[in-house]
């Protein structure tokens with residue numbers, strides 16, 4: 256048993272009761288609870304529409320499908336992310352084009368995007384890495400100039416704000432993850448936000464086989480025939496998941512305060528260590544503080560990782576640069592040196608435990624272990 260686990264969710268008895276209430280009802284799939292969650296989450300984000308889906312991966316993929324981005328098209332994204340981001344571009348039949356990241360944050364370097372734009376480029380898929388949003392004002396101006404869509408990956412960043420912008424405020428779509436370790440979780444799940452009503456309508460049929468009516472429409476009240484209006488997928492969020500999410504929303508901001516306090520404690524302690532750097536939160540931004548990663552000398556990263564685990568501290572690596580993973584190397588011929596900043600981060604990064612229910616003692620235990628192991 257780890258002394259400090261890498262992650263613990265903070266679901267409460269009221270969330271369990273909310274799920275039990277759905278289980279005792281008739282309707283288990285996408286129905287009234289999902290509609291309530293979609294409304295509540297849209298309000299939380301300050302966007303017009305939210306469509307509940309089964310994962311952030313499904314959200315990104317359906318966004319590409321909805322905008323008819325596919326074979327022959329290119330989508331610019333970052334190599335410093337979870338593979339899901341770039342994989343969805345491949346699943347849509349398009350080509351992911353990587354652009355290197357900022358050395359201070361690990362986020363896509365927007366100043367490098369213009370050089371990667373070709374006549375095939377249709378969209379940019381920025382990732383708000385670890386909880387810090389990419390500079391959306393700058394990206395928005397660039398994408399308007401080149402008539403590109405913005406499909407945000409906000410798997411890490413539901414609570415984030417930067418320069419007055421929230422995830423989903425400027426992107427054509429924005430996808431969220433409710434995976435087991437995310438700040439807002441139902442084990443597996445996701446959502447897409449959009450301010451475009453036509454896109455909202457399309458995403459709704461895309462998540463449900465292309466059916467013109469949802470299960471709730473078909474079975475509540477009197478039966479109604481449905482049509483298939485396009486070729487969709489099966490990717491809907493269900494009421495069991497939505498019930499779990501609904502109760503967490505009002506607690507998110509208080510939990511963010513605790514996340515921030517822990518992150519600041521880490522930052523204070525590690526500022527004193529020559530061997531330990533960490534990504535910076537841009538001035539004026541509120542990070543969702545999803546992951547706290549440190550950057551240690553690449554030659555020592557794996558030894559430090561093992562040292563932490565040996566001391567009973569759960570750690571992870573978020574992420575090794577995608578373009579150097581076997582599949583991407585073999586498919587596109589990528590090699591070391593192609594995106595040097597992402598590679599350096601990928602070789603030096605180590606993620607420490609960070610979750611609202613972590614005690615101060617647990618935080619001190621992690622700090623002491625880092626000081627000892629990375630010295």
Ligand SMILES: Cc1ncc(COP(=O)(O)O)c(C=O)c1O
Pocket residue numbers: 309310311312313336337339340382408410411431432433434444445
């Ligand atoms: C940056 C990023 N994008 C996308 C995903 C995919 O999310 P999901 O597991 O909900 O499909 C993740 C999941 O960890 C992620 O970290």
